[in-house]
Amino acid sequence: MSALPSAEWQNPSCGACHGDVEHDGDSFVCADCKLTFDSHDLTAERIDEDEPVCGRPCDSSWHAVHAIVPGGGFQCGACPLTAAHTSPHYTSCLPVPVPIPA
Numbered sequence: 001m002s003a004l005p006s007a008e009w010q011n012p013s014c015g016a017c018h019g020d021v022e023h024d025g026d027s028f029v030c031a032d033c034k035l036t037f038d039s040h041d042l043t044a045e046r047i048d049e050d051e052p053v054c055g056r057p058c059d060s061s062w063h064a065v066h067a068i069v070p071g072g073g074f075q076c077g078a079c080p081l082t083a084a085h086t087s088p089h090y091t092s093c094l095p096v097p098v099p100i101p102a
């Protein structure tokens with residue numbers, strides 16, 4: 001009978017593309033998003049801060065329709081990744097609650 005297997009730690013996934021990250025011995029790296037993540041607190045930094053930022057705005061037509069609701073809908077963001085990223089654009093769109101009429 002074999003010994004029971006231990007649980008295995010899994011690397012965290014990238015906060016932008018949710019893909020697997022690699023540990024480079026120092027921090028976690030997402031090659032697709034050109035991001036590194038601190039091994040302790042997982043905060044992200046661009047691998048190359050000198051590269052231009054993608055800046056692509058959200059192109060969700062569903063968001064655009066809902067953004068015109070007064071005081072509600074979506075607050076759409078622009079992609080903050082390095083322009084060379086090969087992952088899907090990351091737009092941190094935040095839902096804005098529609099106020100309930102009094």
Ligand SMILES: [Zn+2]
Nearest residue numbers: 014017030033
């Ligand atoms: Zn990623």
Ligand SMILES: [Zn+2]
Nearest residue numbers: 058063076093
């Ligand atoms: Zn959006």
Ligand SMILES: [Zn+2]
Nearest residue numbers: 054056079089
């Ligand atoms: Zn982008």
